Amino acid sequence: MTLEIILLLLLLGLLAGFLSGSVGVGGGVIMVPLAIWFLGYSQHQAQGLSLAVLAVPVTFLAAYTYHKNGHELDWRYALVIAVAFVFGGYFGTKLAISINQQLLKKIFGVILIIVAVKMIFFSSAKA
Known part of the structure; x- marks a missing residue:
């Protein structure tokens, strides 16, 4: 692994981590x-x-950090979602590896567009 690759990986991790912490996106989106x-x-x-x-x-x-600064998180909810995520991730991966890369890329892009439109134009957050 070259220094250039290491620096690129560090940049990718820092950017994903920063965006995850600041606006809640990171993994798939970034x-x-x-x-x-x-x-x-x-x-x-x-x-x-x-x-x-x-x-x-x-x-x-x-x-x-969010929890500590008064943005109460229900850790029980997080645990249940995390457990379900493990199973969803497993079965989703089984499906994804059977899909052609070009189609998978298009599906990924459409999901991002749908989420973006919903976030921009349709607010359903509790105050």
């Missing part, structure tokens, strides 16, 4: 496109990288 664009990864490789990074509870400290 790391997948950056891995494709800057590391030359395929869609499958980029998704695998994103999941591998999340395999370790890297965002626990960020979540705890």
Whole structure:
């Protein structure tokens, strides 16, 4: 691994971590496109990288910071979602590896567009 690659990986991690902590995005939304664009990864490789990074509870400290600063988190909810995420991730991966990379990339992009439109135009957050 060259110094250039190490610096690129550090930049990718810092950017994903910063955006995860500041606006709640990181894994799929940031790391997948950056891995494709800057590391030359395929869609499958980029998704695998994103999941591998999340395999370790890297965002626990960020979540705890929100909790500690008065943004109450229900840790029971987080635990239930995390357990379900493990199973959903397993079955979702089984499906993803059977899909052609070009189609998978399009599905990924459409999901990002749908989420973006919903976030921009339809607010449903509790005050």
